[in-house]
Amino acid sequence: MEQSVHKKIIEMEQVSFAYDGDDSPVWQGLNCYFEEGTVNLLLGPSGCGKSTLLYMLNGIVPNFYEGKAEGHIWFRGEDILEKKTKDMVQYVGMVFQNPETQFCTFTVEDELAFGLENENAPRDEIDSRIDEVLDMVGMGTFRKSLLTSLSGGQKQKIAIASVLVMQSEILILDEPTANLDAVSRTEVFSLLKQLVDRYGKTIILVEHNLEQLLDKTGHVIVLDGQNKVCLEGSASHVLRNLVYNPEFRNLNIFLPEKYLIVKEWINALDRVPQVVDFRERQLAGRGEAILPIDEFAGLFQKLAVFSSVDTCSGTVHRPGDKVVEACGLGYAYRGREDAVLKRIDIRIESKDFVAVVGANGAGKSTFLKVLFRVLFPYQGSLRVGGKELDGYDKKLLYRDFGLVFQNPEDQFVTNKVYDELMFSLKKSGMGEAEKEKRVTDMLERFHLYSEREKSPFLLSQGQKRRLSVAAMLLTGQKVLILDEPTYGQDYDNQRELMELMRELNKEGVTIIVVTHDMALVADYADKVIVLADGKTEFCGPPEDIFDNMDAVKKGKLQIPSSLSFSRELRSYVEEIPSFFSRGRMTDYLIRCVKEV
Numbered sequence: 001m002e003q004s005v006h007k008k009i010i011e012m013e014q015v016s017f018a019y020d021g022d023d024s025p026v027w028q029g030l031n032c033y034f035e036e037g038t039v040n041l042l043l044g045p046s047g048c049g050k051s052t053l054l055y056m057l058n059g060i061v062p063n064f065y066e067g068k069a070e071g072h073i074w075f076r077g078e079d080i081l082e083k084k085t086k087d088m089v090q091y092v093g094m095v096f097q098n099p100e101t102q103f104c105t106f107t108v109e110d111e112l113a114f115g116l117e118n119e120n121a122p123r124d125e126i127d128s129r130i131d132e133v134l135d136m137v138g139m140g141t142f143r144k145s146l147l148t149s150l151s152g153g154q155k156q157k158i159a160i161a162s163v164l165v166m167q168s169e170i171l172i173l174d175e176p177t178a179n180l181d182a183v184s185r186t187e188v189f190s191l192l193k194q195l196v197d198r199y200g201k202t203i204i205l206v207e208h209n210l211e212q213l214l215d216k217t218g219h220v221i222v223l224d225g226q227n228k229v230c231l232e233g234s235a236s237h238v239l240r241n242l243v244y245n246p247e248f249r250n251l252n253i254f255l256p257e258k259y260l261i262v263k264e265w266i267n268a269l270d271r272v273p274q275v276v277d278f279r280e281r282q283l284a285g286r287g288e289a290i291l292p293i294d295e296f297a298g299l300f301q302k303l304a305v306f307s308s309v310d311t312c313s314g315t316v317h318r319p320g321d322k323v324v325e326a327c328g329l330g331y332a333y334r335g336r337e338d339a340v341l342k343r344i345d346i347r348i349e350s351k352d353f354v355a356v357v358g359a360n361g362a363g364k365s366t367f368l369k370v371l372f373r374v375l376f377p378y379q380g381s382l383r384v385g386g387k388e389l390d391g392y393d394k395k396l397l398y399r400d401f402g403l404v405f406q407n408p409e410d411q412f413v414t415n416k417v418y419d420e421l422m423f424s425l426k427k428s429g430m431g432e433a434e435k436e437k438r439v440t441d442m443l444e445r446f447h448l449y450s451e452r453e454k455s456p457f458l459l460s461q462g463q464k465r466r467l468s469v470a471a472m473l474l475t476g477q478k479v480l481i482l483d484e485p486t487y488g489q490d491y492d493n494q495r496e497l498m499e500l501m502r503e504l505n506k507e508g509v510t511i512i513v514v515t516h517d518m519a520l521v522a523d524y525a526d527k528v529i530v531l532a533d534g535k536t537e538f539c540g541p542p543e544d545i546f547d548n549m550d551a552v553k554k555g556k557l558q559i560p561s562s563l564s565f566s567r568e569l570r571s572y573v574e575e576i577p578s579f580f581s582r583g584r585m586t587d588y589l590i591r592c593v594k595e596v
């Protein structure tokens, strides 16, 4: 067992918890610990109880969300489970996924003063503490700013500052970058690292975007989805095991793209002696790098049969009917000086699988609202199905175009998961038995059957997202528009959802996905639209976008690590074609070596 230099700050001992009204417990006999003065990362499949665990660390569970808790959560010799939330506030501060749900005021200054004023802190102290935390998060010049004027990353920094201002030593964050573009995400991760290195804070977080986080993480806890911790230790120890150890290879855990490629490849070739040897050596931790690219390339060269395999690394344009055509489209919100959409030119055809990407605030959601006639453009034309949108019957528009909202809760209209899906079929004209069957099939397909009696609002984030997509899929629209469909999803659910979209696309449904997830773009989209500065910055196939550094920069996009990995590999083995996505590269590797 490896030794850590950090002390344990919180220890969970035989912790069990069941929400009131739930038959099965979320946790049963859980043991794990968190380390002081480092970044602690919690990984596990959707719905396994990560958020519940975080809420137990400051008493939100079971004090606000009630249920039966057993065991001990030790913090400095005391049991958190016996404390009230207010007793924990000075030690443990919580930052949620969406900073906007946390804000109670209008300006940065008022937001930071809010908690201190409630504690009747003297004005001088409030002032100096606000200056201090704004300095800590690098937002000193924004003290007087309106919260609405901040970018997503800046808002999240202020949410973190509002916890720091209370001088909590432990910061808990539940998927803090789920809605952020790549640049904002990097800023938040760097801030967390700085809070640890410079101010000795302890960070505990749940996060799916690991590309730039793992190297900043000190302690990782992996939950197996069956109430247990299955791996715990340093980031490199956990990573080695998740990539190379057959015992953990089927865990439904997100990893950066390049690790997923190696993991899938090693799994596929498990019985080849060279691969077994390579795997064992990596697992034993010989050599510093977890991904020794030279060795990997050498091994690949020995096994691969290049000539017989069709590389097919690009996307093929499949012409179809016109679905959406925007030309010089402009939209300005009332009261804002600058138009959000200045000149949008977009053409989407019926067979397209489109990804709409761009920085936070670029106007992606605004464009969707214009398309759904919630907002009306001041200039340009927008044609849908070959007709001017103005002349398109609204009823037909809603029948043909399905929208899955960014925030699933905005979509729920009933108080039971089962009823939510039945509601979608209300006007379908189907008989009761047929509706029931379809709903049951969908619940099973989306791993929601066991939750069917629950309120949609009490589901985990990942479950809520799956329910919102399932509700939209039941009715058979011609065009499906999904705003951030995969955030909060675990690896298996994300893949399953996207494979389903691909299937529907092949059956003729146009898919339009708004997303910050470039791995998803690279793997599934055949057309990418980058919005920046109110204009269409790029519209073309995904393999071209990551070479267009201007569009990458303006769209604040992150190049997936699968692309840099395949380029590095090519510097050793020229015969490997240039790839830009995990799926395409894994397929190729597996096809290459299947004759071994």
Ligand SMILES: Nc1ncnc2c1ncn2[C@@H]1O[C@H](COP(=O)(O)OP(=O)(O)OP(=O)(O)O)[C@@H](O)[C@H]1O
Pocket: 019, 022, 026, 044, 045, 046, 047, 048, 049, 050, 051, 052, 053, 065, 451, 458, 459, 460, 461, 462, 463, 488
């Ligand atoms: N307030 C609540 N009342 C009843 N059940 C709940 C409540 N909150 C969560 N649950 C259930 O507890 C289980 C664990 O949920 P939790 O949100 O902790 O999981 P998670 O691992 O964070 O999931 P995700 O990654 O999808 O956000 C789920 O089955 C969920 O439906």
Ligand SMILES: Nc1ncnc2c1ncn2[C@@H]1O[C@H](COP(=O)(O)OP(=O)(O)OP(=O)(O)O)[C@@H](O)[C@H]1O
Pocket: 148, 152, 179, 333, 334, 336, 340, 358, 359, 360, 361, 362, 363, 364, 365, 366, 367
């Ligand atoms: N109702 C509104 N009134 C005024 N400004 C608004 C309104 N809604 C959005 N905005 C502003 O319009 C800009 C574009 O917002 P929009 O939500 O369309 O961006 P987005 O690209 O979808 O961003 P994200 O990736 O963060 O979801 C932002 O600066 C936002 O603050």
